[in-house]
Amino acid sequence: MMSRDSKFRVERLTIVGVGLIGGSVGRALRDASAVTEIIGYGRNPVHLSRAVELGLVDHWSTVLSDAVAGAEVVIVATPVGAMPGLFQQLAELVSPTCIITDAGSVKKKVVDAARTYLGRSMARFVPGHPIAGLEQSGVEAAAGGLFKGHKVILTPTPDTDRKAIALISALWETTGAQLMNMSPERHDRLLALTSHLPHMLAYALVNLLAGQAQDESECFDLAAGGFYDISRTASSDPVMWRDICLHNADELLARIDEYQELMDLLAALVRSRDAEGLERMFRTARSARSRIEDRRKDGALG
């Protein structure tokens, strides 16, 4: 299935869940002429037809058995809550050589579900998470360049088939993504800090604003300024983020606790008018933020 230079090339690939991520993978693979035929599976014919119009997939079906028939690769790009049920069905439907991957923002629970439900296909399941998308969602936002320069984390188990890992790695490289490898546990711990927690802050902040805005319509005018960037992630898909919270609950709760402690410390510094302590905390943040900025310039995001 792979040529010697590791280029990704298959005949038939199925994308289960053609939203922002699934649609963008389809488009990127089409743009690279890496797949002869891309099938989209979903529940909503309107979205799926639109995905064909937008050139994200070639065909679509709302019947999973039709959609995955003959597929060499299946990419599951739904909210993680839908994955266990899909794995259960896929185990019965895919060919014995089919390679399955996912794009879930949580990995431990997804790998657990795969182990429970995928049966003999488990060895050819390569868990993945593309770190892209931010606050957008839906098929209309899909774009072939979405993954360019972004990280994709693969979290294979020791039993995962090496050729399957190589193929899925090649798939993501074709989209322009940069691969990282780590355990599902490590992924969930790191992402709880760098992604899941920040989303919770934004959600809480915007809820606070929404609660006051009935009296304070000027809040919204003012929020168009500095508030804008920090609240951007609050636009993210509610169902996707509900599922992330439920499936990475323990790590997320640990991060929320640590974060709340720092907010308590900050409040204590304000309460005691501790000028030096506040300035020290703000300098630490600025210096860490500039290290993040450097990573970005070094091409982390291209």
Add this chain to the structure above:
Amino acid sequence: MMSRDSKFRVERLTIVGVGLIGGSVGRALRDASAVTEIIGYGRNPVHLSRAVELGLVDHWSTVLSDAVAGAEVVIVATPVGAMPGLFQQLAELVSPTCIITDAGSVKKKVVDAARTYLGRSMARFVPGHPIAGLEQSGVEAAAGGLFKGHKVILTPTPDTDRKAIALISALWETTGAQLMNMSPERHDRLLALTSHLPHMLAYALVNLLAGQAQDESECFDLAAGGFYDISRTASSDPVMWRDICLHNADELLARIDEYQELMDLLAALVRSRDAEGLERMFRTARSARSRIEDRRKDGALG
């Protein structure tokens, strides 16, 4: 001092504190040929010379009496902690007709300090706050277009001279800003929510990351993605933000409390795996965020 069409036009104007805000006001007024001579005052000759090179001010002095001699308008654009001392000096130095304004991010304490120290100049003091700048600081970041389409809040008292208010309004209109009027108390309450609190979240979040990054260098790679926007404000000037915390402490602490309650609620929803409650909270946030987005499109930020 003003022509009939409310255009701002004076002979001599002094900017006390030539950083991002002060420098940008100078540049915008020069670009509009609104002032014959702009004097910059500060403590650092290197920064002040640079401000002349960059075309932000015409001349500079590190001696306040020289800098404000003959000035029709003085703009105080320092961190708010430096303002009481400066007001005390300005009261002795400015002409009896000189109009003073400031650009502080906190208004109640600044107005209190002005009332205490400005003496007979208090009637011609027009408290102001341009909502611009975000995470940048320093003279190098100054730009004539910084205020274009951004809000500037004026918080005059009932005793503030009407002509002084009209002149400072015209000054900001010349920079392309949109004026809002409110009481200092209302300003501080609203800004605690829309600006000061979000900065605290970002500071706490980036401090949390910095604390873990010694062990987890991958955090920084991953933080270049979704974490990026939400942490942007953590680059803001530590001294400026120390002063904002100290001078709007009560409103900020009230907002932190309300925010912590929402984070506790969110954590409780995660802990009890309350899918419906989480989704509801996220939908509320998304809908509020889209109202902010609409305001922005309507030209709030140009």
